[in-house]
Amino acid sequence: MARRLLFLCSQNKLRSPTAEAIFADHPGLEVDSAGLNHDAVVPLSPEQLAWADLILVMEKEHRQRLTRRFSRSLAGKRIAILNIPDDFEFMDPELIRLLRLRCRPYLP
Numbered sequence: 733m734a735r736r737l738l739f740l741c742s743q744n745k746l747r748s749p750t751a752e753a754i755f756a757d758h759p760g761l762e763v764d765s766a767g768l769n770h771d772a773v774v775p776l777s778p779e780q781l782a783w784a785d786l787i788l789v790m791e792k793e794h795r796q797r798l799t800r801r802f803s804r805s806l807a808g809k810r811i812a813i814l815n816i817p818d819d820f821e822f823m824d825p826e827l828i829r830l831l832r833l834r835c836r837p838y839l840p
Contacts, residue, residue, distance in 0.1 A: 734760055735760060735762070737755065737762070737764075737785070738764050738781070738784035738787045739752055739763065739790075740768055740794055741768070741790045742768055742769050742818070743767045743769055743771075744772040745772075745773055746821060746822050747831075750823050750824070751763070752765035754828055755831075755835070755839075760839075761839065768794055768797050776798075778802065781809065785810070786810050787811045788812050788838065789813055790817075791814075791816070791818075792813050795811055814830075814831070814835065815834065816830050816834060
């Protein structure tokens with residue numbers, strides 16, 4: 733069974749969609765992405781949290797916001813912070829390098 737990774741950032745415009753794109757074809761993974769802001773391109777839903785085996789947030793602040801807004805949906809969920817700042821454009825080569833490096837411990 734594939735491991736389900738959910739990538740989260742604020743707007744779901746740059747970092748989390750890049751992560752979803754680069755890991756979409758990774759063997760043994762299913763991936764999705766969303767944003768924590770109400771006006772995100774894809775706002776996070778409780779259904780996405782229920783689906784995920786592991787939630788990967790870009791910044792410590794995202795974990796705090798996630799816990800504040802969705803505490804009921806997070807029981808038993810593992811959340812990891814990737815420590816990737818909002819300094820990149822979509823599919824930026826340096827962002828891709830950082831994502832591959834920081835996600836390595838969580839990949840099958």
